[in-house]
Amino acid sequence: MTARALSFDVVAELYDTSRPGYPPALFDAVEDAAGRPLAGAHAVDVGAGTGIATRSLLARGARVTAVEPGPGMAGRLHAVLPGVPLVRAVGDALPLADACADLVTYAQSWHWTDRARAFAEALRVLRPGGTLALFWNVADQTVPWLAAQNARLRAHGGDGGHGVHGAREQGPLLPDSVPTTHRRVSWSRQVTLDEHLGNLSTHSVFRMLGESTTAAFLTAERQALLDVFPDGTVEEAYVVDLVTTRR
Template sequence: MTVSRALSFDTAAARYDAARPGYPPALFDAVEELAGRPLEGAEVFDVGAGTGIATRLLCARGAGVTAVEPGPGMAGQFRRATPGVRLVRATGDALPFAAATADLVTYAQSWHWTDPARSLPEALRVLRPGGTLALWWNTADAAVDWVAAQDQRLRRDLAGAAHGAHGRERSLPAGTPRTDRRIRWSRRVPLDTHLANLGSHSLLLTADPGAARAFLERERAELLAAFPDGTVVEPYTVHLTTTRRPTA
């Protein structure tokens, strides 16, 4: 993953915050189960917090969250959308926290922008013994015909995919004890929201602007044929991976 792609979100922070999907309650139920403790009262470092989509949901479950975000544009949107939550400008490869100070370290859609050889030891360092590192990604369900067709068009026209599958390519280093869960869910959104969501992915943000605009206009026509009422049903699978810091 290149730095330019990682920081491309800064150019579209407001759109990202408005259009990107959140996460279902079942995800946070699974995190609590695998962590062996409730989120309520937990000290959480949410790394790569972006505009605060996951941060806000963690706070709603009663967690005490410190967000970590390197991008200036995303951090600015975070402060506007998530007032009152502590935000630290840093990366997961060098967390500015003392050892053994968190119950949970979370990465929502962001682990793949780190170097796991550095970010895993950092997460384990700041976790208390028995604490949990939780990584998750929303991925569009390519078993659904229209999603698979859109993926093919993305690969054909823009030489890539924008549905989050890259997140699974860089999970945890081989040999790391881990537990995996898959949570299926969906949301119904206006076509404009879906296109804004699609356009907020790094593949589109780093493409030639004219090519990106043309692609999104073609997608509007394709999707209106599939969803003539203008409401798109976006199917997702959340890929959740956890590991714990040993207690001894």
């Protein structure tokens, strides 16, 4: 587990309050891929962070075990979801029984794993017919202001602030021999400018650049966005990238 992967711990509360959730249509697509409802399913949410996806799974009636390595993120998850079983571990080595889960999810977290090891572990803990679901909220680059912001982020920090941080550029998400389904779900949300900038500041590119560099970028970004959203209400547009496979 890299320092960048654990860099969210120091902003766990802000991460929890400013990061986007997921639209209901995403979980409709997960159910369709799994061939069963989430209600009553045992889901293992790996890299659960502060429990953003965990909450959505619970709302659909799943029984969820959360897996999270970071102490700050896990602490926040336990504070907001005290009744959810929480395991401090990484996806590369899950301390869970064989064939115990109907669903294994990775929300914004598969790109932090050793993929071969994490895939083997997911298959081990899934019951026959169980589903592995990988998904990311990715800023919709067809929206002009988001494309312009992404260009500024890359010029400033060498990386985009939204999405999978080049997960697909690192090679196939799953082995080539594995049958997968790939779906995209578009959605949007309205937030205040402060909430949008708070969301940006929790991304790992800024956690690695440091506070002063981050503050300088966010000050300039505030002005750039006020030119687009003079009333201070930002329309964030996302495409959820969903990849599934069944054991």
